[in-house]
Amino acid sequence: MADLQNWIRHGDEMRRPLLTNPDLPKAEKLIIVGGGLSGLCCALRIAEKRPELPILLVEKSAKLGGVIGTWQEEEWICDLAVNATRPHPAFWRLIDDLQLSSKFQTSNPKAKSRWILLGNKPHKLSLFSLLKIGPFKLRKALKLVRNGGYSVADLIPNKQIADALTLGIVNDTASNVDADFLMPSATKFGDNPPIKKSKLASLIAKSYPLFTPKKGTIASLEGGMITLTKGLIERLQSMPNVEIMLNYNAQSPKSLAADNNVPISSIIWSAPGLQEDFESTELSIFAIGYEGQQVSHVKLGYGTLIPNKSLPISGILHESDIHQSKRSPAGHRLFRLMVPHSRWDKDDSSVLACAEELLAEKPVLFTKIGERKIPRYKPGYMSKTSAMSPDFTMVGWAVSGVSITHVVDEAERVAELF
Numbered sequence: 001m002a003d004l005q006n007w008i009r010h011g012d013e014m015r016r017p018l019l020t021n022p023d024l025p026k027a028e029k030l031i032i033v034g035g036g037l038s039g040l041c042c043a044l045r046i047a048e049k050r051p052e053l054p055i056l057l058v059e060k061s062a063k064l065g066g067v068i069g070t071w072q073e074e075e076w077i078c079d080l081a082v083n084a085t086r087p088h089p090a091f092w093r094l095i096d097d098l099q100l101s102s103k104f105q106t107s108n109p110k111a112k113s114r115w116i117l118l119g120n121k122p123h124k125l126s127l128f129s130l131l132k133i134g135p136f137k138l139r140k141a142l143k144l145v146r147n148g149g150y151s152v153a154d155l156i157p158n159k160q161i162a163d164a165l166t167l168g169i170v171n172d173t174a175s176n177v178d179a180d181f182l183m184p185s186a187t188k189f190g191d192n193p194p195i196k197k198s199k200l201a202s203l204i205a206k207s208y209p210l211f212t213p214k215k216g217t218i219a220s221l222e223g224g225m226i227t228l229t230k231g232l233i234e235r236l237q238s239m240p241n242v243e244i245m246l247n248y249n250a251q252s253p254k255s256l257a258a259d260n261n262v263p264i265s266s267i268i269w270s271a272p273g274l275q276e277d278f279e280s281t282e283l284s285i286f287a288i289g290y291e292g293q294q295v296s297h298v299k300l301g302y303g304t305l306i307p308n309k310s311l312p313i314s315g316i317l318h319e320s321d322i323h324q325s326k327r328s329p330a331g332h333r334l335f336r337l338m339v340p341h342s343r344w345d346k347d348d349s350s351v352l353a354c355a356e357e358l359l360a361e362k363p364v365l366f367t368k369i370g371e372r373k374i375p376r377y378k379p380g381y382m383s384k385t386s387a388m389s390p391d392f393t394m395v396g397w398a399v400s401g402v403s404i405t406h407v408v409d410e411a412e413r414v415a416e417l418f
């Protein structure tokens with residue numbers, strides 16, 4: 001029964017490993033490394049459960065939030081990394097507990113369409129895309145990848161569709177991305193639920209606080225994702241057992257434990273980059289805005305993925321279409337451009353020329369809003385990660401999964417051990 005309750009609470013996250021040291025719950029003082037979403041959520045969930053336990057969170061940089069960030073200039077608002085969440089009860093619980101529900105709503109139901117640029121033509125992703133892949137090929141591939149260690153290119157046997165998908169999620173081509181890490185339920189990685197998938201899905205649907213999201217929908221926050229990190233930071237600052245230190249570059253779990261006089265099992269490391277063979281890809285993010293009339297030919301939607309490596313832009317997100325909260329001045333539209341450094345000559349004008357070709361000429365706004373790194377999850381990554389047994393605890397998107405739902409849920413699962 002406990003197992004079923006866990007599956008209802010965490011869903012397919014139960015397939016993902018928890019890299020915790022068994023002595024973690026015995027800690028008399030906890031040290032969390034990294035003030036991104038993962039570190040912040042671990043601090044919150046453990047501090048709530050154990051209000052007498054001193055928790056020190058150390059962050060290398062001068063700010064909290066990690067890769068999450070929201071750029072704002074007058075009425076233009078654009079996220080730099082994640083901008084919306086897929087449905088997961090753990091995320092809904094977080095919004096509810098932080099009392100952010102008045103700022104949280106489903107994204108625009110009219111802006112669901114996603115396209116892939118195949119040649120010069122946008123191809124709308126739908127069930128017909130499966131026909132393009134070939135249902136028989138897909139079925140064969142689904143059987144093959146259950147053996148573990150395969151790439152997304154092995155799982156989706158259409159190179160352009162597979163590449164577009166992985167470029168959109170992890171900024172890498174499909175043959176370089178671990179299928180188990182990205183889609184463990186499709187590859188049947190790890191344990192299986194104790195009841196039928198459909199029955200479990202209906203029990204999970206009933207467990208959401210606030211509102212039950214419809215399948216395939218996403219939700220976002222007024223003011224961008226920074227609203228979430230601000231809410232988390234405010235809550236942590238109000239908790240007497242939590243201390244936060246900025247500009248603290250932890251060298252290693254061992255040295256951090258020694259410096260703070262705690263056993264190594266009291267360290268939770270949420271910062272990516274600890275594994276010896278850790279690699280990441282880099283990309284720049286641009287915001288581009290238009291008067292509505294200039295882009296009236298661009299259909300309302302979520303965005304377009306661009307597998308063609310000869311173009312510097314790998315994805316266009318329709319920021320002002322996606323969210324119900326405002327992202328641009330009235331009568332205008334805002335788009336976000338993802339520009340992988342492996343495809344770009346570092347000249348902003350190449351990005352502008354490509355965007356003008358794909359969207360429209362003479363934008364009223366064009367600016368680079370930042371750079372980000374995304375961990376690389378090569379084939380076999382999930383099997384290798386699952387086999388690790390560090391003498392401290394490892395969390396965050398380098399181990400739990402690339403999306404925010406993974407790190408938010410992982411923090412709950414870690415706190416449940418206390």
Ligand SMILES: Cc1cc2nc3c(=O)[nH]c(=O)nc-3n(C[C@H](O)[C@H](O)[C@H](O)COP(=O)(O)OP(=O)(O)OC[C@H]3O[C@@H](n4cnc5c(N)ncnc54)[C@H](O)[C@@H]3O)c2cc1C
Pocket residue numbers: 033034035036037038039058059060061064065066067068080081082083084085086248249250251270271272372373374395396397398401402403404405407
């Ligand atoms: C461009 C982009 C788009 C994305 N889009 C989506 C999306 O659409 N949907 C979605 O769900 N997710 C998306 N994500 C992923 C999502 O943003 C991440 O899953 C999540 O924010 C990761 O949080 P984290 O805390 O694990 O890691 P990070 O945010 O990387 O935080 C790690 C923290 O550790 C700190 N640190 C590093 N080393 C040390 C050290 N030695 N000592 C102390 N501190 C240290 C860092 O400074 C950082 O603050 C996107 C990410 C990017 C970059």
